[in-house]
Amino acid sequence: MPVTIGAVAAHFGRDLDRALAKVEGIVVDARAAGCDVVVLPDAALGGYLDDLRTPSGPPPALRPDSEELRRVARFAGDTVVCLGYAEAADDGSGRIYNAAVCLTGDGVLGHHRKVHLPAGESRVYAPGDAFRAFDTPVGRLGLLIDYDKTFPEAARAMALDGARVLACLSAWPASVTDRAERLVHDRQARLFDLYDCARAAENQVVWASSNQTGSLGSLRFLGQAKVVGPGGDVLARTSTKGGLAVATVDVDGEVARARRTLHHLDELSRSAYAPGRHP
Structure with a gap:
């Protein structure tokens, strides 16, 4: 069955009410464009950090059962919506996680806490500890958050758990040490695109990559949202500015076609990666 996926490039700041209104508008427009997903x-509700060297503080932290997320579920309706936010731990520890949730009007379908924290984030966020796929009305799906996609094992773990669509939500900035005059020439822009295509092709899955745009504090975000097919081919993309990359994909058919001759997951020699087998 064909699935229409929309990957969003947009700017979100600290104002939660404004962010919620913007999310609702984007979802309504995407649904009008035929999007099922x-x-x-990342950080669509409350914004990202304002600096990676010395962040001034965390975004507003929400509980998983917060009214803000319930509001998103209400206007999501039958549409599968994935978005990121800062999550307050529910154990009284005061920890905050960089988190993502996938939901519809029926409630939360899946959840992820960012595992790999780059410099600066570890001063604000606690790390997550797992990668798990989950079932949705459009098939089995997995969530990652920006720097997670730098590590091949993250996407592979969810592909092995049956995910055929991987959604990577990002607040991926331009290089903070070697700034390019134009974002499209930035070293991080090249890596952002490279990881998107490589992870889709390695795992022979459909890959949806969203990203923030604009600036927050000292950070400039790259945009470049895209949908990538299981052969690593970009099916739709945005520029460095805000936009919606829309692609309709027969997920099961395209994944099966990609795996017909070379099936990376079946042909993986797992015993070679056993503990103690490497120097």
């Missing part, structure tokens, strides 16, 4: 950026 809408993948919004």
Whole structure:
């Protein structure tokens, strides 16, 4: 069955009310464009950090059962919506996680806490500890959050758990040490695109990559949202500015076609990666 996926490039700041109104508008527009799945950026509710060297503080932290997320579920309706936010731990520890949720009007379908924290984030966020796929109305799906996609094992773990669509939500900035005059020439822009295509092709899955745009504090975000097929081919993409990359994909058919001759997951020699087998 064909699935229409929309990957979003957009700017979100600290104002939660404004962010919620913007998310609702994007979801409504994406649904009008025929999208069954809408993948919004990391930190869509509350914004990302303002600096990676010395962040001034965390975004507003939400509980998983917060009214803000319940509101998103209400206007999501039958649309599968993925978005990121800062999550307050529910154990009284005061920890905050960089988190993503996938939901519809029926409630939460899946959840992820960012595992790999780059410099700066570890001063604000606690790390997650797992990669798990989950079932949705459009098939089995997995969530990652920006720096997670730098590590091949993250996407592979969810592909092995049956995910055929991987949604990677990002607040991926331009290089903070070697700034390019134009974002499209930035070293991080090249890596962002490279990881998107490589992870889709390695795992022979459909990949939806969202990202923030604009600036927050000292950070400039790259945009470049895209949908990538299981052969690593970009099916739709945005520029460095805000936009919606829309692609209709027969997920099961395209994944089966990609795996017909070379099936990377079946042909993986797992015993070679056993503990103690490497120097």
